[in-house]
Amino acid sequence: MSNRQVTPRTEGWTQKKDESGKPLLQFAEPKRGKPPQHLVDIDPADRAETIKGLGIPGFRAKQLATHYFTHYTSDPADMTDLPKEGREELVQKALPTLLTEVKRLKTDDGKTIKFLWRLFDGALVESVLMRYSNRITLCISSQAGCGMNCPFCATGQAGLTRNMSAGEIVDQIVRANKVIAEGGLGKARHDDERVNNIVFMGMGEPLANYNKLMSAIRTMVEPQPNGLGMSARNITVSTVGLVPGIKKLADEDLPLTFALSLHAPDDKLRDDLIPVNDKWKVDEALDAAKAYYDKTGRRVSIEYALIRDINDQSWRSDLLGRLLKNRNAHVNLIPLNPTPGSKWTASRREDEAEFVRILEGYGVPVTVRDTRGREIDGACGQLAASEKEKI
């Protein structure tokens, strides 16, 4: 262990280890009950047939979908085109309640909202809504908790509770759209203002819940009324680097935006920062990202959280620049956001500036991510879904 450069000296928590003493990785979800089946969980082409099996006439599928995906409602009282008799049961069967709002925290003059949701079995997840001048972004969760155990991320500290269903993933967007329509982000700038940018950067490792992720994405891009009619380009899937999943994603034939959480250009450090590096090394992850570009033509994003004196040295920027040169990648630097119990902190301004300068010297495009939501623990890596948070 002498070559380890970093030892996360956490005060408030202890990183879970497997039998061999390595950080524990949880790919399989613990056994729990399944969330109720929702219209979103059924492939759009099969919905009419499936709801017939529930004793509901097939043509009602489109009416229900219109209410849900166009008017963002699951409330039977809004659905006057459905027969009054039996309406409640019918809606309950097709559009069961998936997310119960537990808490809403606001910051940035109301332009950023963090939602805490309770799932049917009591599991808690969060999503963060952010209004920008040219877009509305929702950062969504794909799992309750996360099994990837990255020591600088709050979500990993409690491990994986379970995968979210496609319905639970999509409902975060529908609920946010409802909040926007009701004026929750302030006065609308135009009619039909809604979430138009999705980042899978909330809780969870999306590629560890691959099938549900793809089912949710298919509904997001399906035109209204059977889906949300969103653009695949405006959906970003961010991963710790599950290489087989990245390959599958490249084969989906969808122009999704792809982001790889690299955080270190060398295996020695990445082994500590991203425990899954034990399975897929830096070069394998970068090759998979390059293959994603080659297949889809979409420029990939390399995420790099700048951590003071840990991964922000100029030689690491130089190495990163050399690795990424001519690779059609873009680097997104994220100033480290504080997490409970960690002594790590964001880089000094001058180190960050030097890191950027060196990368740009290699012709690699660089942006520094804003720290939206930090005051409400809603920024990257801070989502831990506790009911006892700051109000």
Ligand code: SAH
């Ligand atoms: N599991 C996915 C999505 C997670 S969050 C992934 O790892 O990519 C999205 C980004 O926030 C990831 O790049 C993640 O590494 C980063 N992140 C996690 N903790 C952070 C922290 N404390 N400060 C800044 N970024 C963090």
